[in-house]
Amino acid sequence: QKEVEQDPGPLSVPEGAIVSLNCTYSNSAFQYFMWYRQYSRKGPELLMYTYSSGNKEDGRFTAQVDKSSKYISLFIRDSQPSDSATYLCAMTGSGYSTLTFGKGTMLLVSP
């Protein structure tokens, strides 16, 4: 079983839709959870950062962590064509260690 599973997509939605992106993980030691957005031929940029369980909201973006289910989500409200990108989840434990990444989900928002 891979440590972090993420559906590669592509996920195609119309402009204005609510988008749900998800990752599941197997390591119960993970405590810090991140979402990165990567445009084509660019480096990933940090979108959301959460510690432990709960929700975090930033504008149109909401990150949700359910540690009991080992499941994290990123919700995008009122999606825009400029949201078309690959979204990568990443996580790490409470020790000093490198991040474990999902393989990314490609999102396409059509006007």
Place this chain on the structure above:
Amino acid sequence: DGGITQSPKYLFRKEGQNVTLSCEQNLNHDAMYWYRQDPGQGLRLIYYSQIVNDFQKGDIAEGYSVSREKKESFPLTVTSAQKNPTAFYLCASSSWDRGSPLHFGNGTRLTVT
């Protein structure tokens, strides 16, 4: 503006040649990383460095080498021993604290023919 600079953006080499990719950061981060990204493979860690003059192998270090002589710089050499060097290479940095997020450069696309 603080950030990570990778150069060049595109690099072409002939098979059998070593090539060095540049990565510079002005974020005052202790840790720096090199990842390789291939379609469908996600990000794979090549090497990382927590401090100057020290570095650790990642998951796919074979055929690569690094140095960390300065805090700001972490060059990656792709040697002729790397069997499939054509890829998108990403450099990142972070503070070496628990749970620190990575900050990425915009990558170098290496093509070897």
